[in-house]
Amino acid sequence: MRVEQIAVFLENKSGRLAEITSILAEKNINIRALSVADTADFGILRLIVDKVEEAKQALKENGFTVGKTNVIAVEVPDQAGGLASVLKAVEKAGLNVEYMYAFVNKSGENAVLIFRFDDMDKAIEILQAAGFTILTGEQVCAL
Known part of the structure; x- marks a missing residue:
């Protein structure tokens, strides 16, 4: 019920985001959701992509620090x-x-909220008990 997300650390300067998206595009990796948080000197780009390991490898090969x-x-x-x-x-x-971001499905009927909680297992349990639909990574990438 968890979705793998990659986090890329990047300098806060012109062209770095374009470089990352170009690398992913060249590898035919589709970005399904993203969030950028920045400070004066650096940023954290959080991405949900359809090919996590390929994206991670491609970005590392191009000198980016990537976590999952x-x-x-x-x-x-x-x-x-x-x-x-x-x-x-x-x-x-x-x-x-801890953080969250969102995107709307193509149909416009539903939104998908991406969350990082301090207790992920408890969050899944609570949300399912409350009747919320928790999506898998495959389901998110199929939207």
């Missing part, structure tokens, strides 16, 4: 309150959201 972590993908209706309903469920359980 697990996140949870939660599907919710694409309407007001979708995110709030997930956050309410995890707040009741005392879980902390």
